[in-house]
Amino acid sequence: MTDARFEDGAERPLRLVALAPDDLPVISALVQDAVFTAADLRWSRKGRRVDVLLNRFRWEDRAAAERAGRPYERVRAVLTVQDVTGLAAQGVVPGDKDTVLSVLALEFTPGADGTGVLVVVLAGDGALRMEVECVNLMLSDVTRPYRAPSGKAPHHPEG
Structure with a gap:
């Protein structure tokens, strides 16, 4: 048995689960630079669940796009966090559909x-802080990939 590689995903939608802290770095890397608005965030207190509809940059396809000389892609994906007992937000106005969060x-x-506490760290000092009974997350692509509107891969200068 070998570890999965980005290339193994090919054109199929991602559907990944994290059930332990050691699983989180993979999902964290895949949602880096995903964008959403507060209107795309749902918390079911009764259902103890948070869902965020993201426009996710397809990091797993970046190298293939560069080799083929084709545009970078994004995909709509849902990040679902289960067993949430509390949610707090910083820099996020509930229901705001105009402010893009990264x-x-x-x-x-x-x-x-x-x-434990799961934090979705956002650009500009924003954050979503979730108190959870356990690590229980799922990342699921829900649309076909589409051309990244900027035409560029996100870049993070080293500081």
Whole structure:
């Protein structure tokens, strides 16, 4: 058995699950530079679930696009976090459909007995802070890839 590679995804939609803190770096890397608005965020307190509809840059396709000389792509994806017992936001106005938020990373701080805090770090000092009973996330592509509107890959200068 070998580890999965980005190339293994080809043109199929991603559907990844994280059930342990060690699973989070892969999903964090794939949602880096994803954009959404607060109107794309849903929290079901009763269902203990947070869903975020993202426009995700297809990092897994970047090298292939460069080799083939074709445009970079984005895809609509849903990031679902289960077993959420609390949600707090910084720099996010609930329901705001005009402000574009950009994901930098997912970070997890463990608590007692598998609980912890999952933070969706956003550009511009924003964040979504979720208290969770356990790590239980899913990232699912829900549309076909489309040409990235900027035509460019996101770039992060080293500081």
